[in-house]
Amino acid sequence: MTLTRPDPTKPLKIGTRGSPLALAQAYETRDRLAKAHDLPETAFEIVVIKTTGDDRAMIDADRPLKEIGNKGLFTKEIEEQLLNGRIDIAVHSMKDMPTEQPLGLILDCFLPREDTRDAFVSLSASGIADLPEGAVVGTSSLRRKSQLLNRRPDLKVVEFRGNVQTRLSKLRDEVAEATFLAMAGLTRLGMLEEVPHGAIAPEDMLPAIAQGAIGIERRAHDDMTGEMLAAIHDRLTENRLAAERAFLAALDGSCETPIAGLAEIEGDTLRLRGEILRTDGSEALSDDVTGAVADGPELGRKMAEKLLAQAGDGFFDWKS
Numbered sequence: 001m002t003l004t005r006p007d008p009t010k011p012l013k014i015g016t017r018g019s020p021l022a023l024a025q026a027y028e029t030r031d032r033l034a035k036a037h038d039l040p041e042t043a044f045e046i047v048v049i050k051t052t053g054d055d056r057a058m059i060d061a062d063r064p065l066k067e068i069g070n071k072g073l074f075t076k077e078i079e080e081q082l083l084n085g086r087i088d089i090a091v092h093s094m095k096d097m098p099t100e101q102p103l104g105l106i107l108d109c110f111l112p113r114e115d116t117r118d119a120f121v122s123l124s125a126s127g128i129a130d131l132p133e134g135a136v137v138g139t140s141s142l143r144r145k146s147q148l149l150n151r152r153p154d155l156k157v158v159e160f161r162g163n164v165q166t167r168l169s170k171l172r173d174e175v176a177e178a179t180f181l182a183m184a185g186l187t188r189l190g191m192l193e194e195v196p197h198g199a200i201a202p203e204d205m206l207p208a209i210a211q212g213a214i215g216i217e218r219r220a221h222d223d224m225t226g227e228m229l230a231a232i233h234d235r236l237t238e239n240r241l242a243a244e245r246a247f248l249a250a251l252d253g254s255c256e257t258p259i260a261g262l263a264e265i266e267g268d269t270l271r272l273r274g275e276i277l278r279t280d281g282s283e284a285l286s287d288d289v290t291g292a293v294a295d296g297p298e299l300g301r302k303m304a305e306k307l308l309a310q311a312g313d314g315f316f317d318w319k320s
């Protein structure tokens with residue numbers, strides 16, 4: 001028996017959150033599928049799904065997201081709709097995805113990865129080093145906050161959320177002098193021109209695990225959709241994420257700490273860089289491992305072990 005989606009004569013339903021970036025990623029997925037299979041746009045339907053995360057983030061606009069809820073905050077409702085068949089695939093920023101999927105779902109299709117770097121966004125300063133003593137920087141990312149304070153302990157970090165437009169207007173209102181965004185988001189939104197920014201080299205700010213990568217989730221037994229997705233899958237992105245996410249998974253159970261990581265591939269060699277930090281930025285530990293591309297998960301676990309061995313007592317104590 002070939003397992004199939006609920007009604008293959010109907011459009012393939014693509015589930016996504018409703019933010020501008022989420023929609024851009026859903027359209028990119030649709031366009032890639034349409035092209036790969038020579039199908040018209042009408043063979044697909046974009047289904048916008050509101051998540052608890054979207055609701056709560058709206059109500060509590062000034063609270064840090066990590067206080068509002070746990071990891072599946074932006075994915076739970078979408079995964080429910082996948083499981084009950086109201087959508088056939090779900091498009092996600094891999095950066096926001098937990099390392100394990102619920103029973104019955106599979107996440108094995110990745111689009112070619114975008115720019116993995118962070119962008120420094122400011123109307124006045126050209127980069128982190130250019131910020132005046134004691135300047136205020138807006139970010140809601142614990143990783144970026146810790147990395148920034150590690151390099152510039154004099155700076156003050158304030159909570160900063162909302163879409164790109166909201167953040168820009170906060171900069172204009174001088175709520176903060178600078179903020180950070182993912183280059184991938186700016187690129188996918190087509191906003192590189194209108195947002196004053198500089199890309200930050202990974203040596204200066206190692207990105208989040210899986211930054212810039214889009215993953216497509218489906219029902220594990222829906223072979224028909226699985227075959228369809230195989231045509232747009234990018235193997236190198238899969239290999240890089242396998243290493244980065246194994247690193248994350250190996251650290252996850254043992255701590256709640258800012259984590260950064262980036263895998264890059266040259267020929268048959270994969271290089272994984274990793275970093276963990278104290279939340280107040282007072283200490284950062286980083287390492288670098290290389291090995292065969294196929295050994296990515298093992299390299300990820302090795303990286304976690306090396307960093308955990310370096311971390312002394314109290315490294316993971318909560319101090320923000």
Ligand SMILES: NCc1[nH]cc(CCC(=O)O)c1CC(=O)O
Pocket residue numbers: 093094095096180181182184185210211212213214
């Ligand atoms: N946590 C929010 C989030 N999830 C993915 C991206 C950007 C796109 C990407 O990294 O793929 C962002 C916003 C940001 O960091 O600026």
